[in-house]
Amino acid sequence: MRIAVLGGDGFVGWPTCLHLSDLDHDIHIVDNLSRRWIDTELGVQSLTPMDSIQERCRIWREVTGRRLNFHLIDLAKEYERLKGWLAEHRPDAIIHFAEQRAAPYSMKTDRHKVYTVNNNVSATHNLLAAMVETGVDAHLVHLGTMGVYGYGTVGAAIPEGYLPVKVDTTDGEAEQEILYPTRPGSVYHMTKSLDQILFQFYAQNDGLRITDLHQGIVWGTHTEQTRRHEQLINRFDYDGDYGTVLNRFLIQAAIGYPLTVHGTGGQTRAFIHIQDSVRCIELALADAPHAGERVKIFNQMTETHRVRDLAELVARKTGARVAYLPNPRKEAEENDLVVKNDQFLALGLDPTTLAEGLLDEIVEVARRYAHRIDRSRVPAVSAWTRDLASRVERDPEGTRLRSVSGGTA
Numbered sequence: 192m193r194i195a196v197l198g199g200d201g202f203v204g205w206p207t208c209l210h211l212s213d214l215d216h217d218i219h220i221v222d223n224l225s226r227r228w229i230d231t232e233l234g235v236q237s238l239t240p241m242d243s244i245q246e247r248c249r250i251w252r253e254v255t256g257r258r259l260n261f262h263l264i265d266l267a268k269e270y271e272r273l274k275g276w277l278a279e280h281r282p283d284a285i286i287h288f289a290e291q292r293a294a295p296y297s298m299k300t301d302r303h304k305v306y307t308v309n310n311n312v313s314a315t316h317n318l319l320a321a322m323v324e325t326g327v328d329a330h331l332v333h334l335g336t337m338g339v340y341g342y343g344t345v346g347a348a349i350p351e352g353y354l355p356v357k358v359d360t361t362d363g364e365a366e367q368e369i370l371y372p373t374r375p376g377s378v379y380h381m382t383k384s385l386d387q388i389l390f391q392f393y394a395q396n397d398g399l400r401i402t403d404l405h406q407g408i409v410w411g412t413h414t415e416q417t418r419r420h421e422q423l424i425n426r427f428d429y430d431g432d433y434g435t436v437l438n439r440f441l442i443q444a445a446i447g448y449p450l451t452v453h454g455t456g457g458q459t460r461a462f463i464h465i466q467d468s469v470r471c472i473e474l475a476l477a478d479a480p481h482a483g484e485r486v487k488i489f490n491q492m493t494e495t496h497r498v499r500d501l502a503e504l505v506a507r508k509t510g511a512r513v514a515y516l517p518n519p520r521k522e523a524e525e526n527d528l529v530v531k532n533d534q535f536l537a538l539g540l541d542p543t544t545l546a547e548g549l550l551d552e553i554v555e556v557a558r559r560y561a562h563r564i565d566r567s568r569v570p571a572v573s574a575w576t577r578d579l580a581s582r583v584e585r586d587p588e589g590t591r592l593r594s595v596s597g598g599t600a
């Protein structure tokens with residue numbers, strides 16, 4: 192298949208390109224490299240040394256003989272170029288990763304909120320409108336998030352996209368399935384909730400064939416293909432905005448930094464290893480809905496864990512200290528989370544779990560590149576409200592000079 196991977200230079204996009212290229216697909220990466228610019232804005236870099244996208248593609252060709260094509264296009268701002276590109280290349284499938292994906296970044300300031308909404312909603316809508324206009328009948332696979340549902344405790348498993356409800360009609364009780372209600376907890380999650388409505392409309396109005404993958408938090412860094420050459424290495428975010436919870440604990444442990452748990456650590460989240468994430472995308476590609484069918488929704492996760500349990504697990508393995516800090520997010524202190532993922536299991540997913548020794552591999556990667564870590568970028572300081580911002584802990588290590596005179600500083 193000819194596959195367009197939008198956002199193919201990113202953390203999940205890059206290993207997906209390699210995985211699908213290895214399966215003999217013709218891969219076209221479309222990316223505006225905005226994620227690399229955000230690193231520059233934030234003054235951070237990937238823990239792992241990441242080459243330019245052109246260099247990564249060259250190395251892949253050298254190692255495997257397979258070609259990866261790169262196209263520099265901003266999906267949100269260059270509608271006509273996107274349309275022209277689709278008309279010319281006519282992919283059989285499109286995988287859409289190309290959004291601003293960090294909740295803390297989306298809550299940093301009003302400018303970051305505006306950027307995230309403009310970028311994510313326009314990227315998705317431009318793509319849908321251009322697919323209809325060019326008549327490209329590609330299967331669109333989008334990466335959404337489990338976070339669209341919020342993390343309130345409802346006491347029932349989160350289904351895969353749709354909820355059967357009974358309504359009272361004039362002819363008596365009738366049953367129908369509705370989109371499971373969203374309850375986004377950040378501007379980023381809000382954009383993913385809006386994406387869902389855009390997909391629902393274009394599937395119903397234009398017969399676009401769409402799969403939406405509600406993904407859990409991705410952990411790990413290597414996949415089978417990124418291990419093949421050091422210059423194929425994946426990016427690894429550790430900073431307070433883009434670093435995700437388990438990966439952050441592992442790098443914190445590797446550099447002797449306290450494991451930063453926010454609030455009580457009673458938040459339960461859904462997780463998936465990067466190797467399973469790329470495998471799920473392969474499985475979803477092979478299971479396209481038909482034109483006229485409703486959007487297919489999968490929960491792309493393999494296990495759930497409470498944050499403090501993860502911190503304690505990493506602490507036990509590595510001897511690290513756990514620091515309980517004020518939570519910069521506005522969220523429930525404690526929640527349970529039960530999620531259905533029957534569809535991927537039925538398609539043959541064999542989950543990689545935390546128990547499988549891969550935690551050590553990540554700590555090893557972190558130790559190897561520890562010299563690239565700027566410790567001052569580790570704390571999570573983007574707060575959801577002004578009030579929470581005033582209580583954020585910016586120095587979990589306690590390295591700032593403290594008054595020893597006993598007076599108030």
Ligand SMILES: NC(=O)c1ccc[n+]([C@@H]2O[C@H](COP(=O)([O-])OP(=O)(O)OC[C@H]3O[C@@H](n4cnc5c(N)ncnc54)[C@H](O)[C@@H]3O)[C@@H](O)[C@H]2O)c1
Nearest residue numbers: 198200201202203223224225226265266267289292334409
């Ligand atoms: N990483 C996770 O834990 C996780 C969890 C759930 C869902 N997701 C979803 O998966 C997708 C990929 O996540 P990721 O971690 O690889 O993110 P990432 O930020 O590493 O990658 C996103 C890529 O999209 C590109 N991009 C952004 N806006 C663009 C635009 N307007 N035009 C062209 N390219 C653009 C960026 O340059 C980047 O290369 C995201 O949509 C994210 O919401 C990720």
